[in-house]
Amino acid sequence: MAQAKAQPPAGADRDHGTAAVGPVQISAELKALDTSPKGLSADEAKARLQKYGLNEIETKEESRWTKLLGYFWGPIPWMIEAAALISLVRRDWPDFGVVTGLLLYNAAVGFWQDNKAANALAALKKGLALEARVLRDGQWLSVGATELVPGDIVTVSAGEILPADLLLIDGKYLSVDQAALTGESLPVSKKVGDSAYSGSIAKQGSMTAAVTATGNQTFFGRTAKLVASAGTVSHSQKAVLQIGDFLILLAGALALLLIGFQIWRNVIVADTWTWATIGSITQFVLVLLVASVPVAMPAVMSVTMALGALSLSKEKAIVSRLSAIDELAGVDVLCSDKTGTLTMNRLTLDQPIPYGNAAPDDVILAAALASQRSSEDAIDQAVLHALKTPTLLDQYKTGDFSPFDPVNKRTIAIVTDAQGRTLHYSKGAPQAIADLCQLDPATRGTFDGQVNDLASRGYRALGVASSADGQHWTLIGLLSLMDPPRPDAKDTIARTRQLGLSVKMVTGDDVAIGSEIAKQLGMGDHLLVAGDVFAKGTDPDHIPLDEEHAVERADGFGRVFPQHKYEIVKSLQGLGHIVAMTGDGVNDAPALKQADCGVAVSGATDAARNAAALILTAPGLSTIVDAIVEARKIFGRIQNYAYYRIAMTLDIMFVVVLSYIFFGFQPLTAIMIVALALLDDVPIMTIAYDRVVPSPKPVRWNMHRLVVFSSLMGLLSIAQSFGLVLAGMEWMSDPSRMARFPLDDGHLQSMLFLQLAAGGHLLLFVVRTQRSIFQPPSPSASLFFAIVATQILAVLMCANGVLVPRLPWSLIGVVWLYVLVWMIVLDIVKLVFLGLERRREIESSHLVRSLTGDMTP
Known part of the structure; x- marks a missing residue:
């Protein structure tokens, strides 16, 4: 027997939820489930439990040890580990300690962040009901919800979490809040023959139902499966790997070149191949490995993002995955949930439409009298809050009250006024009220036209009527209800577009409702029904190109279910977009995890917060705009x-190889390389506080530009460093100069060490801004003084011979004058490069506009 699979409810059908089936169909459904209204026996339930398994979300999670070991596997970890191994073999303990410490730090940060994402499935499991009332062997029992099986007969009542996917088979009605599953802004009224879904909450009523699906086969369970399968590799991770691959390949080529020259010089020419020679070559390879692999790069990036995350927290945005910062800066499409994000998530009344002699306030008062003051129903609350004078209700005493049910589609209240008269008031679906009042054809035509007009603009209409005897009813008027936009939403959308983002509404509500809100917010009204975009059975990992382009062109989507949200994100990513998805419910969790930057808005469920990379603690979208600016x-x-x-890595690699090839000179010792790594990167962590001008448009890693510009700066830095080596060698080759001012290999090593330490940080001052180094924004105080302190330390090391040969103060002055001149040269070349780049961009833009016929200035 195949387990029955429930289908998602239709977002457009507010009163019915899913399409109802009649008694014959219900009997057929029960037969297909091999059950009856009398339920299962204990033995049958036990057999089915063996067949279908427990009613819980099953997950296959990678062990934590496997995840941890994964951070020690890959090109960059391999090179760092190789450097550490060589250091260990040679018992070079300072080098071994630094390299190993950085390797462990990178793994610890990545492992800690990865564990946070794994909590999404755990949060989903918390959403399942704990117990259920089930009919077994003809008796009603309370059992754990995990023990339910397809075919069980259960009851669900107001306040309970639905324990499984259900077919409602008996009872008057049930009002179900399934917003966390489908994104619909209003509870859905269910009746016999409707389906209801695991994880939703019963708000009113009580019904008997048959279990149609359990565990991972439920609508809720399939959402959990999507969360488990969703996820992308961040662009920053890709960038670090590509940078590492580039430097590793270059280091490998230079290592082969270096080894070749070593063999040629020591074996072929000098014929002195000994174990000492092997040790010498190993030492050079070690220096090259440590120089070439940016061992601190992942750590510095992680620390920079962590400090950035602290800044974002001040903007009411909590980062749960550090890579979200990188992704948020590059987001060019924002898929925004409607309810509670763009809107207030609170129904309000628009201007009433009175009939006959009624005034607008009379319509509201009549609707309030047809409501229960203690009700938590969204419509009742909207009506009661619309009363200008709530104390008017105190003049009436409520007698009998008939609550809303999906059959009659109206409420009826019998009240007594201050004069002792008995009056009847009713509110409900417009068609139900029109039928109740037996409107004449002309009035009915006008009435239906107004209802249709409200529906076309996304409003929910509510008819209101009164009667003196409960038999003859008079139409009082129409009320229109809508979840209004947040006061700051329109300005937020405008600011988001100014930042270069396309904003798409994604809602479980009907397209008409979404379109009206979109118009009010200036988002565009080209909304599509999600089910019309994606063909039935579409594989999210292989979405057809025409569907992807349809998603890209749309301004938003209505009647969206979890699978659709996931497919929307995948479609946009398939076309090269970096996508942010906002949401707050269980239904949003798969798309939040799949998105490049999932954003859980204020008040989100645990599942949404754990699946998201960014959690907003202030309501609305305005916080995300500030977060985007900060992320950039x-x-x-x-x-x-x-x-x-x-640039600095290229500088160190090439100066080591070129110095040996041309002069047989080792310009840096291994301990110097380690000291440089510390002097360069430890203070650079204060770059997280640096002043920068945020980009006016989305930014992403452009590896071509990164490599070209870095290589240009690196080439000039090589010229700077190797120029110092050439000058030193030239000086030492002239006896007359040496007689005036003696210079040896140790002095030259220390000079090069100081030049790399000072010139490197001056290079950072050059590349940190696209303007001249002498123009604002100036470096932050934290970065500036950290570098100043580092340079003082480097000068004192050279002056006192700590870890490096001692250097006279006169030569220290020469090195500093040398690097300052080169800083100006580097700044000029940078400005020329950026000017040429901007010119190419302008010419390219003009060409595209001429080809497309866009003559907009």
């Missing part, structure tokens, strides 16, 4: 560090 600043700081790190 953080991205700018990290990108500036990458320019500096690649």
Whole structure:
């Protein structure tokens, strides 16, 4: 027997939820489930439990040890581990300690962040009901919800979490809040023949139902499966790997070149191949490995993002995954949930439409009298809050009250006024009220036209009527209800677009409702029904190109279910977009995890918060705009560090190889390399506080530009460093100069060490801004004084011979004058490069506009 699969409810059908089936169909459904209204026996339930398993979300999670070991596997970890191993073999303990410490730090940060994402499934499990009332062997029992099986007969009542997917088979009605599953802003009224879904909450009523699906086969369970399968590799992770691959390949080529020259010089020419020679080559390879692999790069990026996350928290945005900062800076499409994000998530009344002699306030008062003051129903609350004088209700005494049910589709209240008269009031679906009042054809035509007009603009209409005897009813008027936009939503959307983002509404409500809100917010009204975009059975991992383009062109989507949200994100990602998805419910969790930057809005469920990379603690979308600006600043700081790190790595690699090839000179010792790594990167962590100008449009890693610009700066830095080596060698080759001022290999090593330490940080000052180094924004005080302190330390090390050969103060002055001149040269070349780049961009833009016929200035 195949387990029955329930289908998602239709978002447009507010009163019915899913399409109802009649008694014959219910009997057929029960037969298909091999059950009856009398339920199962204990033995049958036990057999089915063996067949279908427990009613819980099953997950296959990778062990934590496997995840941890994964951070020690890959090109960059391999090179760092190789450097550490060589250091260990040679018993070079300072080098071994630094390299191993950085490797462990990178793994610890990544492992800690990854564990946070794994909590999404745990939060989903918390949403399942704990117990259920089930009919077994003809008796009603309370059992754990995990023991339910397809075919069980259960009861569900107001306040309970639905324990499984159900087919409602008996009872008057049930009002179900399934917003966390489908995103619908209003509870859905269910009746016999409707389906209801695991994880939703019964708000009113009580019904008997048959279990149609359990565990991972439920609508809720399939959402959990999507969360488990969702996820992307962040662009920052890809960038670090690509940078590492580039430097590793270059280091490998230079290592082979270096080894070749070593063998040629020591074996072929000098014929002195000994174990000492092998040790010498190993030492050079060690120096090259430590120089070439940016061992501190992942750590510096993680610390920079962590400090950036602290800044974001001040903007009411909590980062749960550090890579979200990088992704948020590059987001060019924002998929925004409607209810509670763009809107207030609170129904309000618009201007009433009175009939006959009634005034607008009379319509509201009559509707309030047809409501229960203690009710938590969203419509009742909207009506009661619309009363200008709530104390008017105190003049009436409520007698009998008939609550709303999906059959009659109206409420009826019998009240007594201050004069002792008995009056009847009713409110409900417009068609039900029109039938109750037996309207004449002309009035009915006008009435239906107004209802249709309200529906076309996304409003929910509510008819109101009164009667003196309960038999003959008079139409008082129409009420229109809508969840209004948040006061700041329109300005927020405008600001978001100014930042270069396309905003798409994604809602479980009907397209008409979404379109009206979209018009009011200036988002565009090209909303599509999600089910019409994606063909039935579409594989989310292989979405057809025409569907992807339809998603890209749309302004938003209505009647959206979890699978659709996931497919929307995948479609946009398939076209190269970096996508942010906002949401607050269980239904949003798969898309939040799949999105490049999932954003859980204020008041989100645990499942949404754990699946998201960014959690907003203030209501609305305005917080995300501030977060985007801050994220672009953080991205700018990290990108500036990458320019500096690649250029400096190229500088150190090439000066080591060129010095040996041309002069047989080892310019840096291993301990110097380690000291440089500490002097360069430890103070650079204060780059997280640097002043930067945020980009006016989305930013992302452009590896071509990164490599080209970094290589240009690196080439000039190589010229700077190797120029110092050439000058030193030239000086030492002239006896007359040496007689005036003696210079040896140790002095030259220390000079190069100081030049790399000072010139490197001056290079950072050059690449940290796209303007001249002498123009604002100036470096932050934290970065400036951290670098000043580092340079004082480097000068004192050279002056006192700590870890490096001692250097006279006169030569220290010469090195500093040398690097300052080169800083100006580097700044001029940078400005020329950026000017040419901007010119190419302008010419390219003109060409595109001419080809597309866009003559907009």
